[in-house]
Amino acid sequence: xxxxxxxxxxxxxxxxxxxxxxxxxxxxxxxxxxxxxxxxxxxxxxxxxxxxxxxxxxxxxxxxxxxxxxxxxxxxxxxxxxxxxxxxxxxxxxxxxxxxxxxxxxxxxxxxxxxxxxxxxxxxxx
Numbered sequence: 001x002x003x004x005x006x007x008x009x010x011x012x013x014x015x016x017x018x019x020x021x022x023x024x025x026x027x028x029x030x031x032x033x034x035x036x037x038x039x040x041x042x043x044x045x046x047x048x049x050x051x052x053x054x055x056x057x058x059x060x061x062x063x064x065x066x067x068x069x070x071x072x073x074x075x076x077x078x079x080x081x082x083x084x085x086x087x088x089x090x091x092x093x094x095x096x097x098x099x100x101x102x103x104x105x106x107x108x109x110x111x112x113x114x115x116x117x118x119x120x121x122x123x124x125x126x
Contacts, residue, residue, distance in 0.1 A: 026071035026105040033110025036103055040096070051117025056092055064116035074111060075104035090125040 037043070037050070042061070047054035050061040059065055066074065073084045078096045081089045096104065 026075050026101075026108055028071065028075075028102065028105030028107065028109030030106070030109040030113040032103070033106035033108065033113075036099070036107050037110055040094075045092070049117050050111070050114060051119045052121030053119060057121055057123075058090075058093070059121050060117060060119055061111050062114045062117040063112060064118050065121075066111065071105060071108035071112060074108035075101065078104045078107060090123075092125075 043050060043054060045054045045056035045058035046052060046061050047058075052058060052060035052065060069077075069084055077083060077089060078099065079101075080097075081093055081095045083089055099107075
């Protein structure tokens with residue numbers, strides 16, 4: 001089998017592990033997630049409190065803005081750039097496939113632990 005095909009099949013298998021229907025429990029470490037959020041400059045777009053209205057009018061990432069999202073949903077969005085329903089997130093949202101599944105779960109745990117910020121943000125993809 002050519003190397004390219006093997007790499008493609010391997011990548012597809014890796015993404016399958018975080019598909020919505022098959023997502024294993026995502027239990028991360030919020031303290032590690034805080035470090036990752038800082039090192040990935042999430043506040044630049046999502047605002048200092050991650051409640052939205054940063055430089056890119058990006059959405060609210062606090063529990064108030066992620067109502068109905070599980071930690072596995074958040075980890076999947078970070079990796080694949082899709083929302084809970086599988087639709088594409090705004091193109092300006094980076095895809096963090098380079099982060100391990102554990103790191104994505106750490107970020108999700110941190111976001112779930114934040115104080116809710118009740119702020120509506122206009123869609124930045126308009």
